[in-house]
Amino acid sequence: MAMRLDKHLSNSGYGTRSEIKRLIKKGVVSVNGEVCKNPAHKVLLTTSITLGSKQINSKPMSTIMLNKPKDYVSSNENEAGYPSVLELIQPPHPKYAIAGRLDVDTTGLLILSTQGDLIHSIISPTKDITKTYIAKVIHFKAESIQSFFEGMTIAEEFITKPVTHLRVLEENKEITTLSIGITEGKFHQVKRMFQFVQAKVIDLKRVAIGSLQLDPSLEQGDYRELTPKEIRLIFQPSKR
Numbered sequence: 001m002a003m004r005l006d007k008h009l010s011n012s013g014y015g016t017r018s019e020i021k022r023l024i025k026k027g028v029v030s031v032n033g034e035v036c037k038n039p040a041h042k043v044l045l046t047t048s049i050t051l052g053s054k055q056i057n058s059k060p061m062s063t064i065m066l067n068k069p070k071d072y073v074s075s076n077e078n079e080a081g082y083p084s085v086l087e088l089i090q091p092p093h094p095k096y097a098i099a100g101r102l103d104v105d106t107t108g109l110l111i112l113s114t115q116g117d118l119i120h121s122i123i124s125p126t127k128d129i130t131k132t133y134i135a136k137v138i139h140f141k142a143e144s145i146q147s148f149f150e151g152m153t154i155a156e157e158f159i160t161k162p163v164t165h166l167r168v169l170e171e172n173k174e175i176t177t178l179s180i181g182i183t184e185g186k187f188h189q190v191k192r193m194f195q196f197v198q199a200k201v202i203d204l205k206r207v208a209i210g211s212l213q214l215d216p217s218l219e220q221g222d223y224r225e226l227t228p229k230e231i232r233l234i235f236q237p238s239k240r
Contacts, residue, residue, distance in 0.1 A: 033048065068110045164183065
């Protein structure tokens with residue numbers, strides 16, 4: 001499908017549309033070996049394009065797994081003094097959308113994609129995709145486990161769906177480590193669910209979406225491309 005030259009370069013991560021237009025009009029962009037000063041010039045994904053002396057490599061379709069560190073926001077722009085997770089991705093890169101949000105102090109699996117329909121499918125509440133977290137909690141009492149399967153009122157007129165699972169992994173003095181699966185993603189939902197039973201989350205990490213597990217080889221802040229097989233795992237029941 002043909003696309004405007006300035007839009008194609010912007011989508012490939014080489015700048016904003018206005019920045020690209022200025023570069024094109026300066027004569028530093030070539031199309032098939034010839035200088036092009038027309039931002040509206042139509043190109044294909046197979047068109048040979050250079051910016052200065054650099055060959056443009058576009059990735060029109062890309063889906064990545066990111067191991068989100070603390071103190072980054074899951075949005076396209078910086079918020080409240082915190083940088084966007086997009087700053088962790090080396091430029092140039094295509095325009096990614098983020099599949100849901102992790103709180104600024106929550107770490108772990110985040111999926112970004114250039115495919116809007118994929119993003120919508122991941123975050124759609126009708127898909128009931130399980131998001132699995134490892135939570136370290138203080139003041140947790142085993143007798144409160146049943147409440148997580150019955151639903152909780154954590155916001156005005158909002159009752160949570162039952163968790164897919166809640167399992168104690170370790171108990172170390174006052175800290176309990178649990179695995180919990182939810183199919184929703186309300187603001188601070190996991191933390192507020194534990195608050196409902198008078199417990200407090202002190203550390204939270206998302207480790208899976210559906211059957212897609214966070215790659216243990218990824219350090220915080222690292223990312224990699226997902227294979228088609230891995231993308232399909234997102235929509236398969238989680239392995240508990």
